[in-house]
Amino acid sequence: MITIAVQAADFDTGQEIRQLQADRTDVGGIAIFAGQVRDTGDKPLGFMHLEHYPGMTEASLQQTAEQAEQRWALIDIRIVHRIGDLLPGDQIVFVGVSSIHREAAFNACEFIMDHLKTHAPFWKKEYYRDGSTKWVDAKQTDQQRYARWHQHN
């Protein structure tokens, strides 16, 4: 089952993992990625604003999860992405994948993050403590990571 949430509210990573484990005996393992707001730039970060395209965001994450399901034998996928104003250290994103064997879970989790980074319509704007602001630039390395999954060998 695929579960997608795009929300301003914080989430509980432990609760998300328990949902992936819940009442099942066929789950062999769960791989997760939990992302948070980092303050590692040249200027101290006050907060980060996350803008998104309501409707398309959820559809894009759903489509990515379905692609992962087609590619690997998965049991459940849970994706949570926060929007609005977030402080350094706040959680932004959770991707959790359960499967029978670890390889599918590890791969699918990474695939989903690489697709989310390059396709889900979110935009980050940084508000620094000195009062200045900056829209975060997309990274070429994210495009390269995405492209790895679609190379024809």
Next chain:
Amino acid sequence: MKILFFGNLREQLGTGEIEVPLAPGTNNIADLLEALKQRGSEWQQALSTGSLLYAVNQTMATQSTLLKDSDEVALFPPVTGG
């Protein structure tokens, strides 16, 4: 036709949404971009960047994607979520 703008592009244009009739001769996204650039120097400048992304009815599109008046079009910079 509803046209949405997000992120830095929304700020540069000073608006997040406009409603315009689909003009004769505007067949695809490339045509629409050319038409929007006529709205002023801010539009000309902001829409001339090569990295813009397009969506039609909430699905990623390309410059050659065909348009109809009932479509919801979105223009935005490369995404930076996660």
